[in-house]
Amino acid sequence: xxxxxxxxxxxxxxxxxxxxxxxxxxxxxxxxxxxxxxxxxxxxxxxxxxxxxxxxxxxxxxxxxxxxxxxxxxxxxxxxxxxxxxxxxxxxxxxxxxxxxxxxxxxxxxxxx
Amino acid sequence: xxxxxxxxxxxxxxxxxxxxxxxxxxxxxxxxxxxxxxxxxxxxxxxxxxxxxxxxxxxxxxxxxxxxxxxxxxxxxxxxxxxxxxxxxxxxxxxxxxxxxxxxxxxxxxxxxxx
Numbered sequence: 467x468x469x470x471x472x473x474x475x476x477x478x479x480x481x482x483x484x485x486x487x488x489x490x491x492x493x494x495x496x497x498x499x500x501x502x503x504x505x506x507x508x509x510x511x512x513x514x515x516x517x518x519x520x521x522x523x524x525x526x527x528x529x530x531x532x533x534x535x536x537x538x539x540x541x542x543x544x545x546x547x548x549x550x551x552x553x554x555x556x557x558x559x560x561x562x563x564x565x566x567x568x569x570x571x572x573x574x575x576x577x578x579x
Numbered sequence: 580x581x582x583x584x585x586x587x588x589x590x591x592x593x594x595x596x597x598x599x600x601x602x603x604x605x606x607x608x609x610x611x612x613x614x615x616x617x618x619x620x621x622x623x624x625x626x627x628x629x630x631x632x633x634x635x636x637x638x639x640x641x642x643x644x645x646x647x648x649x650x651x652x653x654x655x656x657x658x659x660x661x662x663x664x665x666x667x668x669x670x671x672x673x674x675x676x677x678x679x680x681x682x683x684x685x686x687x688x689x690x691x692x693x694x
Binding site: 499501503509510511513516557559561565567569570571572 | 610612619620621622624627629667669671673675682683684685687688690
């Protein structure tokens, strides 16, 4: 069975705090792809990052960083020095080699000024 | 600009009145899919299509129909909408090439209310 779990339903932080959004996945496939999407209050879904199962390198993009660990089946997302504009719902997703997507239930991040 | 275009953005309709939500992509993507998003349930797949004339059920297909007569278009049809189909709907497309597996490009969403 394939599954993506985002245990944090909602997180509130004060601006400039660092925050980590957790994502744990289950799959028996050896080839798979992991994604993070952002859904701001306006509602659209914005692609943030893609990782394939053979690439465990961490990635940093500005204030965003991602930690992929196959040993713990986790693909966590950290925002450094959070800003109000980071307030959104964040979805983690897994895509298997048969092009089936599995989405987590999302984590709502509230960044307060 | 590469994009997935959904229309309409907002729709209020009455129970039983057939409606179609259109979805069109300009990226020559093979794979297209429809999702509905409900509070606490995340994104659930309704139908997907691997290519022209190839469609298949997702996790919650009841009450919906789709067609894929052209590569760029993938309309979602509600033959007899009911209030439990009130939701936020997203169309998405992607490539399906094997070695470079891209994520979805999503449409802007359609907020449907059935009264």
